[in-house]
Amino acid sequence: MTVMIYGCPGREEQTGTSGTSGAPNPPSADTGHPAEGASALSTVKLDMMENGWSNTPTDEADPWRKWIKDRFNIEMTMDAVPPGELEAKLLLRFSSSQPPDLIFSWDRNLIMKLHKQEVLLDDWTPYLSKLPHVMQTWNSQMRAHATVEGRIIGLPKLPEAFTWALMIRKDWLDALQLSPPATDTELLEVLRKFTYGDPDQNGKDDTWGISSAGSGSDVGELSILESMYGPSGFHIGPDGTVQHSVVNGTHLKFLAFMRTIVKEKLIDPDWYTQSWEQRKPKLFGGHIGIVHYPGAIVQEGERMNGATGRTVNWWDALQVPKGAEFGGRRPPAPIAGGLLAVSAQAAGDAEKMERILRFIDSTVYPTEGYWALRWGVGVNGQKVTDFGREAKFISLKEDPYRQEVKGANDWGTWVATSQDRVLESLRDSPGPADIKQLELDNKAMSMDSYTNYHELLHLDPQISSDLKKLTQEFDLKYILGEDSDYERFKQEWLQAGGRQLLEEASSQLRVRFHFDN
Template identity: 70%
Template sequence: MKKKLGSSAFAGALLLTVIAAGCSAPNEPAAMKDATPDSPSAATNAAKDATKTIKLEMVENGWFNTPTDAGNPWQQWIKDTFNIELTMNAMPMADMETKLLVRFASTEQPDLIFSWDRNLIKKLHKQGVLLDDWTPYLSKLPNVTKTWNDQMKAFATVEDKLIALPKLADAFTWTLMLRKDWLDALQLSVPTTDAELLEVLRKFTHEDPDQNGKDDTWGISSAGSGSDVGEINVLESMYGQSGFHVGADGKMQHSIVNGTHLKFLKFMRTVVEEKLIDPDWYTQGWEQRKPKLFGGKVGTVHYPGVIVQESEKANGATGSAVDWWEAIQIPKGAEHGGKRPPAPIAGGMLAVSAQAAKDPEKMERILNFIDSTVYPTEGYWSIRWGVGVNGQKVIDLDDGAKFISLKDDPYRKDMMGLYDWGTWVATSQDRVLEGQSDSPGAADKKQLELDGKAMAMASYTNYHELLNLDPQITSDLKKLTQEFDIKFILGKETDYEAFKQKWLKAGGQQLMDEAARQLKDIGMLN
């Protein structure tokens, strides 16, 4: 994986009261003679043989999802440290649900499941194939729970049951990145309003910002993959918060209903009509867009600070692209606009199968393994970065940041699937920069600078990740919105009011009412 940077706190992001390490004793039932086999009291009282090897299988969403060989040092470290033979099956999100449903229909069920998709964990839990409630086990997970806040616990709770363990989210380092060298060449200031941004996009497109004498640049780009507007939807935040949220008036709102979405669509229509955007913005995927972006043809994009590293790599790592980018706050286009979208609440969910939980000895070993490898334990640095596993060393930088060199990594350079051994604990809040040199260079320092600026920017409160809304209605409304958005932007649709009423009747009003009820129940709506 290329450079990862995080922070232990988000300036301006919503992080609520941190749960004290080690939940209080009442969360764990007292040991009883008739304790059920899958209860923590049974696990506590069961005779343990620490010399016995426990076999576990984890199914997870990985970054690379490629197999490793028998020389996997992470697998050996886990066995040496915990006496666990861990089998890892890493797979993309698109494949996970189908494969898990097949596995849970068989007698060969996985023990641990990590997914970035909260809805998948909810679906599996509803089917009864996962541990019903983690709450009684929390006193055995002090390192895990001390990283939580109230939102994280609410995120993983369904009908008063903690259905999985939420993972600490990555540091929120995404924001608008502008070509600073283009601004300087055209003697432009950083835009702070939607009108100023529009003017910058015009000049980036039409006034030869790279001074090559060719008409070959665009003000902005996106990667819609032929299904939606892509990450350029961040510009809706110029006018207010997107989706379901509590408005300044304390009432339940949605951006489609209160006009925020319409303002964004009108802005996008202007951008497309004036041809200020990469012409492939709607059809291209994330990777397909990179040659133009890092080839110096695009002036604005929504990205984290790693854009510096990727730009440098694409340009021969000569230092020529180090000073291309500047991180800016979302410009303001309305009274309540001008903040970044909400920071994520969690970085995924870790669950255990109901079958594994019925084995007291296996469950006890699972709890120890999980709690001993979560950030910021010593085990985290081993399983995530290879400290004590493959010879990796951590270099301390200023302000708590760290640097790890992969220059002499004997394993992951040639076997990228080894990165998936740690996906379920990984968080860029560890503030690690990863590089190919012996020490951080100019690009690393620039990334630190840009990520630091992004983290200091104001963000909206995250409401939508706390909601448990009807998945079918949600999916139908998403499809309805995607179809209307592109037609409106391209000038093929003009009646926004008709779309809004259709959205409300298709389930939008029902979801707004349900969202209001749920947020009121957890004290986030009066």
């Protein structure tokens, strides 16, 4: 799901921690000077394709591109692509024998698929000694996440602090004298009231209970609602067996709930087609009652409403309602925030690979280069100051370029981690919106989550991809009432490789967690 936790939304989400243990204070001095020996190096051209937040191009005045050139003698081009489009565009580039040099994806399965096709660097292990800063960010789970058959197929990014939660309009609850919903039935009643009860008291029929941003490919971030009924995807069930939500009925309960809210028109009518950015005018215009978002929703709302303070107290973080015995937790915190890979063609160029390694290791958190690439310190006039409460603060007033050219944020996608605890605002100094964001983030991080089993599995990437497409297609038809035969879909899912993946998952988890089933 496409989202940055502190400052700009991104999809992926997150660990359960938020501190900055061992991280130095961010630099405030100019970091635009060349890296040691960079001036003596020949210029190398690097082409990067990644999952971005804004997914829009920058222009010739882009100061980040200039900083990379000055610092590393690299002429960098970047193509930021929404998650649903990245695979098709990458396959086109590889088939035309013009692959990008660097690839960053939130979807590990995509990197696994490309690696299996032998178009990526086969194994990062021989290069790890040249990535000391990167290695300091890894833990054993991150390494296992990136290791397939003994080979490290990509560099796992630090996950975000797990600050995502269902955000609900607290002022609407108060206006309608409603309590926060604790069950799926209560949630349904709240959505009806939010849609048809004039919660903003403007006398107009212009509100919806809930929204999503499916970008024309899936249910978007509302997949979190499956957690009302139990864990999603592969997991170890309460009876000690490996299960999948498509097979054990959890997914069906979720689809039934989605069908109800679509049929009753309780959901924003553009929920499936709109992108994350396209949804924002309705969301911050005050027309949506519940959305899945991090605490940055406060800052973004203020930014789009003139920073008057009017929207600061709109939102509260909501625990996932309970719809079944083992439901009611948040999805698991991600082990990694995505994988960075290098094409085999780029890896075969010794000079280019040497420059790639230097660039990567010099811009990972919490290096000086991280603060430059992620936040613009020494690049675009940005300064990071201590806020207290283990947080740091950046004012966008010092960064006019990113305010006008949203695509500049995408330079930070592949290094970003909200473990840097940066809050971004239009204000000169921290204010009520910053305090509210911290409150929401801390509340979200305290919520109970499911265990992350899925990201420790290494399943056949092509089968996984095929099953994902099969599921996405059926989900939409079921939700829209065009297909009600879930049993037929389940059997098709099993025959299309689901049964094989269940066996693989059972075998791998049995070894890792030492259980019998």
